[in-house]
Amino acid sequence: MRRTHMAGELRPAHAGQRVTLAGWVHRSRDHGGVIFVDLRDRAGIVQVVFHPQTSEEAFRIAETLRAEDVVYVTGTVQMRPPEMVNPKLATGEVEVFAEAVEVLNRSRTPPFVIRDEVAAGEELRLKYRYLDLRRPRMQRNLHLRHRTVKFIRDWLDARGFWEIETPILIKSTPEGARDFLVPSRLQPGKFYALPQSPQQLKQLLMVAGIDRYFQIARCFRDEDLRGDRQPEFTQLDMEMAFVDEEDVIGVNEALMVDLVRAVVPHKRIQQVPFPRLSYAEALERYGSDKPDLRFGLELVDLGHVWHQTDFRVFRAVLAEGGQVKGIRAPGLARYSRKQIDELEKLVRQWGAHGLAWVKVQEGGELQGSVARFLADGARAAFLEATQAEPGDLVLMVAGEGALVADVLGRLRLELGDRLGLRDPDVLAFAWIVDFPLFEWNEDEGRWDAMHHPFTSPKDEDLERLETDPGQVRAKAYDLVANGWELAGGSIRIHRRDVQQKVFELLNISPERAQERFGHMLEAFEYGAPPHGGIAWGLDRVVMVFADEPNIREVIAFPKTASGVDLMTGAPSEVDPEQLAELYIRVVLPEEEKATSEP
Numbered sequence: 184m185r186r187t188h189m190a191g192e193l194r195p196a197h198a199g200q201r202v203t204l205a206g207w208v209h210r211s212r213d214h215g216g217v218i219f220v221d222l223r224d225r226a227g228i229v230q231v232v233f234h235p236q237t238s239e240e241a242f243r244i245a246e247t248l249r250a251e252d253v254v255y256v257t258g259t260v261q262m263r264p265p266e267m268v269n270p271k272l273a274t275g276e277v278e279v280f281a282e283a284v285e286v287l288n289r290s291r292t293p294p295f296v297i298r299d300e301v302a303a304g305e306e307l308r309l310k311y312r313y314l315d316l317r318r319p320r321m322q323r324n325l326h327l328r329h330r331t332v333k334f335i336r337d338w339l340d341a342r343g344f345w346e347i348e349t350p351i352l353i354k355s356t357p358e359g360a361r362d363f364l365v366p367s368r369l370q371p372g373k374f375y376a377l378p379q380s381p382q383q384l385k386q387l388l389m390v391a392g393i394d395r396y397f398q399i400a401r402c403f404r405d406e407d408l409r410g411d412r413q414p415e416f417t418q419l420d421m422e423m424a425f426v427d428e429e430d431v432i433g434v435n436e437a438l439m440v441d442l443v444r445a446v447v448p449h450k451r452i453q454q455v456p457f458p459r460l461s462y463a464e465a466l467e468r469y470g471s472d473k474p475d476l477r478f479g480l481e482l483v484d485l486g487h488v489w490h491q492t493d494f495r496v497f498r499a500v501l502a503e504g505g506q507v508k509g510i511r512a513p514g515l516a517r518y519s520r521k522q523i524d525e526l527e528k529l530v531r532q533w534g535a536h537g538l539a540w541v542k543v544q545e546g547g548e549l550q551g552s553v554a555r556f557l558a559d560g561a562r563a564a565f566l567e568a569t570q571a572e573p574g575d576l577v578l579m580v581a582g583e584g585a586l587v588a589d590v591l592g593r594l595r596l597e598l599g600d601r602l603g604l605r606d607p608d609v610l611a612f613a614w615i616v617d618f619p620l621f622e623w624n625e626d627e628g629r630w631d632a633m634h635h636p637f638t639s640p641k642d643e644d645l646e647r648l649e650t651d652p653g654q655v656r657a658k659a660y661d662l663v664a665n666g667w668e669l670a671g672g673s674i675r676i677h678r679r680d681v682q683q684k685v686f687e688l689l690n691i692s693p694e695r696a697q698e699r700f701g702h703m704l705e706a707f708e709y710g711a712p713p714h715g716g717i718a719w720g721l722d723r724v725v726m727v728f729a730d731e732p733n734i735r736e737v738i739a740f741p742k743t744a745s746g747v748d749l750m751t752g753a754p755s756e757v758d759p760e761q762l763a764e765l766y767i768r769v770v771l772p773e774e775e776k777a778t779s780e781p
């Protein structure tokens with residue numbers, strides 16, 4: 184290698200050494216008679232000094248250098264005079280006196296400056312992703328991702344897990360989303376699906392006696408991309424034979440704790456062993472099945488309080504079987520009317536009819552939109568239930584149970600942000616357990632699998648499959664942290680009769696079950712061991728580790744919310760011949776035709 188050192192690695196220990204560096208011109212400053220060039224490579228930035236006395240020729244070339252030109256520089260490392268030390272740079276105690284420079288390629292003026300505090304919009308960043316990825320922050324993220332995956336691989340290998348690749352072209356796997364389809368040329372009129380996850384294949388690997396499997400697996404789901412989703416994403420996928428819920432939870436908790444200590448040691452895990460919450464309890468106390476447990480601000484049920492009052496609005500909600508719940512926001516009695524209106528606007532956006540509020544004033548007097556209804560017993564019950572103290576603000580929402588939970592769950596996070604309770608250096612992991620097996624689908628009038636159709640019911644709930652499906656709990660578990668779902672999995676059904684029963688409940692006819700899942704049902708008849716597993720949303724785990732606001736920041740080449748790759752222009756039209764070979768004709772809806780025809 185012609186390069187002897189990485190620019191970002193140079194330290195006082197290198198002083199006096201002659202080095203050859205390779206990288207990009209980060210910045211160049213002409214101080215009349217001497218030129219300073221910040222040279223950047225993957226390891227960081229170092230200052231290079233061009234003096235005509237050191238080399239006239241190098242100096243002349245340096246005069247022509249522009250941002251993002253790519254160069255070789257040869258020179259000698261020297262200590263900077265004490266007053267010139269730059270404490271903001273890891274290399275800030277040294278500089279390189281250039282003796283020679285070779286320009287390998289010139290750069291056009293980039294569409295945005297390659298700096299962490301880049302002001303460019305995301306569209307521009309994605310279009311020029313190769314420039315965006317030159318930014319130190321993005322390189323740190325990709326490096327963190329690499330170290331995370333590497334650690335996981337080594338850790339699982341040491342515990343007897345085998346990494347096995349499963350196909351990308353498969354028969355569709357139901358995970359609740361739409362499949363991406365791939366037409367088959369060799370089997371006209373037939374299609375492969377891209378895997379929504381390797382779910383069935385990893386279960387079949389357990390039937391095959393593999394015992395412990397994992398894969399860093401790419402998954403594809405053709406969903407409408409709400410906020411933080413990508414049509415393709417990465418899972419750490421895992422499956423184990425002869426295990427129960429505790430075994431899978433145990434392995435994953437140990438892996439997560441070790442991983443955090445190895446790759447983000449500056450982060451503190453709030454509680455080990457990770458606390459566990461039932462699904463019902465999580466919704467009741469935090470209004471979410473992925474609660475942020477870094478702070479309290481729990482939801483309190485105030486139904487019994489409002490029962491005692493003559494506030495008709497709330498009483499009507501309660502009479503219809505709805506709920507009135509509230510959150511105590513400590514110290515926020517200082518909020519102005521305008522600030523409370525802002526919160527009300529938010530909860531209305533989330534679907535609530537309104538936001539009721541009560542301030543506890545210094546003298547203990549209650550004030551606010553519904554304070555006048557809280558007299559005598561109701562007042563005492565209100566203070567007892569909310570534990571509100573002078574200076575606190577209590578915010579309340581009424582309505583149907585699921586809506587109240589959702590709205591207050593979001594409001595809780597908003598308050599957590601405003602009160603500075605969401606410390607980025609803390610990871611509050613928790614396991615959510617005791618999920619219902621089924622979820623009633625109002626629109627379709629049928630049961631859906633809450634996790635997926637292969638999840639096992641709890642043994643003690645098996646009889647209820649016939650009588651009361653809504654009450655059947657699943658052997659399922661989710662790992663959450665800081666308000667994110669990081670992983671989810673379950674113990675699987677491994678008996679044909681139980682699997683068939685569940686398909687029936689899901690409204691999948693025996694014929695259709697045979698047609699879609701015949702291979703699974705058949706496999707269960709050849710000595711399928713009990714098994715279970717989990718999958719981590721790897722992008723999300725790295726996002727949380729990196730303190731990034733969305734997963735696009737930890738994916739090298741992500742797509743936009745409308746599924747477009749702005750850099751390459753995918754998806755795009757293809758040649759008519761390509762379609763003909765696949766026996767495919769494109770039939771656009773009328774509106775699209777109007778806009779896409781020349």
Ligand code: ASP
Nearest residue numbers: 380382672673716717718
């Ligand atoms: N296949 C499941 C998912 O993608 C995870 C699992 O059950 O292991 O969510």
